[in-house]
Amino acid sequence: MTRHIILAVLLLSATAASAQPRPDSDWPCVQRKVETLSPGQFWTGPDIAAAGDWGSDNDAAALAQKIASRRTDLSQVDPLLDDYAAKLGTDKDAKDKALTRVYAGVFEVINGERGKVMSGIARYSQGQRRMAERIRDEADKISQVKDAPSNADATELPKDQSETETKFAWDRRIFQERSQSLTYVCEVPQLLEQRLGEIARKIQAHL
16 A cells, blocks of 8 residues: 555656746646736737727627627537628628627637636636645655554554544545646637637638
8 A cells, every 4th residue: 555655646746846837836737827818819901999899789789798608619600700791781891890890709708718817817726726735635644653663464454544534535536537627728828829820810801
């Protein structure tokens, strides 16, 4: 059992270390952390500020929120834009500004969601670090008791020791499962960026 505990602690230490690249110890992902996005990263169309407030344009806001949502498949975006553009009339300047407002809304919605996900990842990482520390403490306690001369020939574990080992095994399992799920969670900010870029291209194609 002692050998297994040592191996487990080494595994946890390696997992925690690999999940905490510097310089930001709260960013456990292999993907590079990009703190903030700029609307201009994805947009080469008309000036966004000159187009007006997207939130004041009910139609633009409704469309922006719909196509920004991950519940809306990207294959649905072009038909929705076609319907919206068809209602804008023949004034190209007014049409371009309206579509630009749609993009501004999409950017704000997706960027806001991305920010919440990244904050959640940071909290997740902090929780994993605290759990790793707790598991190491539990492993140390178990090893110390196991290695004590008075327990060398014991055939049954003391109740407290048995409970500690059960908690250690449970915490280790949770830690490993959460580490595995983190792989997917870390992909979400990048997936949101890709979605934003694809929608921006589709909107610009309608200008």
